[in-house]
Amino acid sequence: MGIVIAVISGKGGVGKTTATANLGLGIAMNEKKCVVVDFDIGQRNLDMILGLENRVVYDMVQVMDEEASLKQALIKSKANENLHFLAASQTKDKSVLDSDKVAKLVAELKESFDFVILDAPAGIESGYEHTIEFADAAIVVVNPEVSSIRDADRAIGILDSKSAKVKKGEDVAKYLIINRIVADMVESGEMLKSDDILEILNIKLLGKIPEDRGVIDASNQGKPVILDKKSIAGQAYTRISGRLCGQKVDMKNIEISDAGLFKRIAGIFK
Amino acid sequence: MFGFFKKQKSASVAKDRLTIAIMSDRDRTNGYPFMDEMKAEIMEVVQKYVGVKGVEIRKEVDGDMEALAIDVELDKNA
Numbered sequence: 001m002g003i004v005i006a007v008i009s010g011k012g013g014v015g016k017t018t019a020t021a022n023l024g025l026g027i028a029m030n031e032k033k034c035v036v037v038d039f040d041i042g043q044r045n046l047d048m049i050l051g052l053e054n055r056v057v058y059d060m061v062q063v064m065d066e067e068a069s070l071k072q073a074l075i076k077s078k079a080n081e082n083l084h085f086l087a088a089s090q091t092k093d094k095s096v097l098d099s100d101k102v103a104k105l106v107a108e109l110k111e112s113f114d115f116v117i118l119d120a121p122a123g124i125e126s127g128y129e130h131t132i133e134f135a136d137a138a139i140v141v142v143n144p145e146v147s148s149i150r151d152a153d154r155a156i157g158i159l160d161s162k163s164a165k166v167k168k169g170e171d172v173a174k175y176l177i178i179n180r181i182v183a184d185m186v187e188s189g190e191m192l193k194s195d196d197i198l199e200i201l202n203i204k205l206l207g208k209i210p211e212d213r214g215v216i217d218a219s220n221q222g223k224p225v226i227l228d229k230k231s232i233a234g235q236a237y238t239r240i241s242g243r244l245c246g247q248k249v250d251m252k253n254i255e256i257s258d259a260g261l262f263k264r265i266a267g268i269f270k
Numbered sequence: 271m272f273g274f275f276k277k278q279k280s281a282s283v284a285k286d287r288l289t290i291a292i293m294s295d296r297d298r299t300n301g302y303p304f305m306d307e308m309k310a311e312i313m314e315v316v317q318k319y320v321g322v323k324g325v326e327i328r329k330e331v332d333g334d335m336e337a338l339a340i341d342v343e344l345d346k347n348a
Contacts, residue, residue, distance in 0.1 A: 149292075150288060150291055191281055200285065200289055
């Protein structure tokens with residue numbers, strides 16, 4: 001029986017879909033069976049990030065409406081055979097989702113995969129609520145920037161009130177990924193530190209991802225950045241995927257720039 | 271010594287502003303989906319005895335103590 005993780009953010013454009021794709025692939029690279037599901041109905045994008053847009057025949061709404069079987073709709077990743085993908089419907093709108101159908105789909109996916117990762121739509125409307133309803137845990141993605149953090153807090157608030165687990169009196173685990181950190185801006189006090197963000201949101205840290213131009217280059221090609229061993233964002237996703245698979249991976253301090261690191265080393269020899 | 275005159279770094283401004291904004295967001299939204307209903311009922315009860323113009327309910331937190339502050343504005347003309 002697999003674990004269901006919703007990837008949420010509140011605000012759009014913070015890297016939620018990129019995180020979903022990379023973590024899905026990272027988990028698959030750890031020899032776990034993983035499925036990533038795009039819940040952003042009407043704004044399908046996970047297929048592009050994974051480079052699978054030409055392979056989509058059936059989408060998750062058709063599976064829910066029993067117009068296609070799960071087996072027909074699941075697409076195997078080109079990069080790793082442990083990773084499967086289920087596309088969002090591009091033609092319908094968010095109102096097609098209903099709790100019973102989502103519950104059935106999620107239950108079916110849990111039976112055949114170790115990890116079921118749901119890419120939530122931005123915003124806090126019904127599409128979002130359906131994504132989090134049956135999740136065992138949530139990964140919140142933020143940028144170190146005020147609007148992203150404020151919107152994330154709203155999304156977390158809704159998770160805490162609408163989750164089926166919470167309604168049963170259980171806890172839904174929540175972890176934060178801080179994306180697009182610029183080390184020298186944190187050093188100079190122009191960007192929020194991760195400790196401050198964790199304190200404001202009152203949430204546990206899953207990982208920090210540095211700003212990396214390679215991310216756009218990767219999505220241009222439909223090859224998630226985790227495949228690029230030299231990319232610093234890719235390496236961060238590798239570390240986070242390891243943590244999700246139960247490995248103890250130390251938190252790397254990416255909030256010091258190379259110049260700052262040099263100063264620190266120089267300081268030791270003073 | 272010039273540090274004293276230096277302006278506050280923008281990250282700490284962001285932290286202060288966010289802390290306040292999020293606190294008030296949480297107060298407004300968390301736990302009180304019944305706020306409008308409660309307002310209407312209070313208004314109805316008071317209305318039986320005196321004219322009411324409006325009801326305002328705020329959650330106030332002072333250390334460990336949480337309270338609901340309810341302001342009932344009377345309608346002088348009623």
